[in-house]
Amino acid sequence: MGGDVILTGDRPTGPLHLGHYAGSLKKRVELQDKYDQYILIADMQALTDNVGNPEKVHDNVLKVALDYLAVGLDPDRNAIFIQSLVPEIAELTMYYLNMVTLARLQRNPTVKDEMKQKGFGANVPAGFLTYPVSQAADITAFRAKYVPVGADQLPMIEQTNEIVDKFNSLYRREVLVRCAPLLSDVARLPGIDGQGKMGKSTGNAIFLKDDAETLSKKVRMMYTDPLHLRVSDPGHIKGNTVFSLLDAFDPDKAGLAELKKQYKRGGLGDVPVKDRLLRFLEAELSPIRRKRAEFGKDPGEVMNMLKKGSRKAREVAARVLADVRSALLLSY
């Protein structure tokens, strides 16, 4: 580790899937050599809309950690940690809540969308409405300069920087550090059913933990072009999950372009295209699957790794918290 700090992570509400892999995990593996990367398993945030189901959060902490290790994230080069094992984040959140108005929280476009999806209305749990403040604590606790996000999460960066600016201007010194987004250049993958994006809990994902048989079954049932009934029919590429995944995973771009032409013209069935995709996915996922099984043999050791990462994260967060408390004249 060394260099600028990156804060990234996931809510442990399901195992990670191909969408995570293509959009962020692969990137993290690249970044771990150049940055001081903090990778958060956000159990407290996951509870904001899962109080009735702590089992789900609990079970997925280990699963997400296994996914990290399996894709090659190195616990020595990153701080991989559990949010609730860094209580400094909770305390920072309490102070930041005083710097954000209710109106501002209600204007957050990401939270607004999620609230609509979940049908919360005014019955939104206060913890859910305020989670962007807790995210600002996640980010600032490590003086993170970069936060990898999708475009839909830019409001979270904005909210964090508003808190940073307000804090620093109120107490007339640079206590907190502004952050910038690292925008993902990979389009979000569609679900295997062609309905919307691939999601942890929507039943349309290929998980990193899927075995070869499950993977093959999912590729075989994958949504293509419902109008492409006979091999001789011309087919559509747009909205065709198989081609979207090939775009993300086929290393032979020229070959893929040729394939697309043929498919559009007619005379190419779904089966050979799916076979091609399966070959690439299997090549990519089988070493991950192997490593995952290896690490999965000793869950206690994985938990020790998370505890060690959490201790490392706590040390840094404690220093930031001390600065924040000092600005607030709470150093007794």
Place this chain on the structure above:
Amino acid sequence: MGGDVILTGDRPTGPLHLGHYAGSLKKRVELQDKYDQYILIADMQALTDNVGNPEKVHDNVLKVALDYLAVGLDPDRNAIFIQSLVPEIAELTMYYLNMVTLARLQRNPTVKDEMKQKGFGANVPAGFLTYPVSQAADITAFRAKYVPVGADQLPMIEQTNEIVDKFNSLYRREVLVRCAPLLSDVARLPGIDGQGKMGKSTGNAIFLKDDAETLSKKVRMMYTDPLHLRVSDPGHIKGNTVFSLLDAFDPDKAGLAELKKQYKRGGLGDVPVKDRLLRFLEAELSPIRRKRAEFGKDPGEVMNMLKKGSRKAREVAARVLADVRSALLLSY
């Protein structure tokens, strides 16, 4: 200490005054022998609407502590502590925020009134809107059974018990303890200007720290009956601050009843009534003033006492937090 737990305390936003003394401090001195009393100096809560003025909060932590010691609260028989030195409260608050809806917070009558007073509207800081949840953490962190309150603070007890019930029912065990109010039997004292209640920051209070001369001046300028112009005029008792304070501090109830009769009939001037009040107040306040000055000589020692109390409080709060985390399956 030993026996049922009481949680009480004050926001350090000003030194304590006669109203606090009559309505709660005297009671606490009685209770310290019968209960396990936790006395909270709520610096984090004070910051919820004072982010722009942390100096005020900081300066008053010590002042409030001196007031406690001066009235006879014993740091060995009570846990006198600073809220922000017990970070377990912040973490509990984060979990409880998931159990309360925005609509419920907006319905809280006490917060509604305070928001109106402060002119917040939708620009209320999120930390202020959610402070009843933080109070639920203050109370439950020590498994407090009783909370001394005025009638206007009953909604805070209600909110706490709602969280307790929701938590225990969600996780199917008695993790948190319900609390009951200890209603004050002393009416709230009016301000010396006769305008509303005596308040920390409204310029109408007699402070425990006032010296003899200030006390005498405040009694001499005290609001009585604006229609009682000549000694021979009949006077009014109702709304007359001097008589309200005599009701609270005159030990000779029969003598006071006789005095009121005379005042109402006419023929009794304000001066002798004020002299009588001053005599009782001076008798009550001069030993407090002496003790306050004594303790004030060594602020470092007072801070040590607060730190010791905070350590004691932390031990208990950490046990409750461990139970809460275990119910939430966050014991790693």
